[in-house]
Amino acid sequence: MELSIKKVNEILERLLKSDISRDDASVWAFNLMQAADNGRLVYYPPEKEAILWEAIIFIEGLDLREEPDIYLHNEMDIREFLQHVLNETK
Template identity: 30%
Template sequence: MEKKFIINLIVRGNTLENGDVMNLPSIQDLLTKLQLVLINELQREEVADYAAQYVMNDDYEVQDEELWELLNIVSGIDLKDSPDEYLHDERDIRDWIHRFQRK
């Protein structure tokens, strides 16, 4: 069963219509990006764009429900509540990191 899942990801999840190969990020990849946002090493917009490319692209079939949920959350990290404030504050980002951290 596990081999079928891995093969399915390779065949269906990584090749775009134009033939380019794009690998799905792992949950840890996304958590690292969130941590880099917290220490101002990455901009929220950059991380949101990174996640959104997987959420908005119909060529991907993300079968890991936790990964899909985190991709959707991260794709909205740059939403603003007002011109000067983000909808999600640093506490939200820390909560997401804690929630999705695999032990």
């Protein structure tokens, strides 16, 4: 299984456009975590492993709620994280 900057950007953009749910994004990231735990995850490019791992952790937590109708990470948090990823990969 391969994880790329392009795929992280795609997932976050699709989430912001409501093309996928927070739950779907979280499950996607959880599956990547399991692949990493089993030594089956390849980071591309390899030198961006740290930001890619940070993205997995952030995305995996996007379905967490502070209250039944309030997410821990709001839309602004997602946009700021996406910008952070973009800045780190220039």
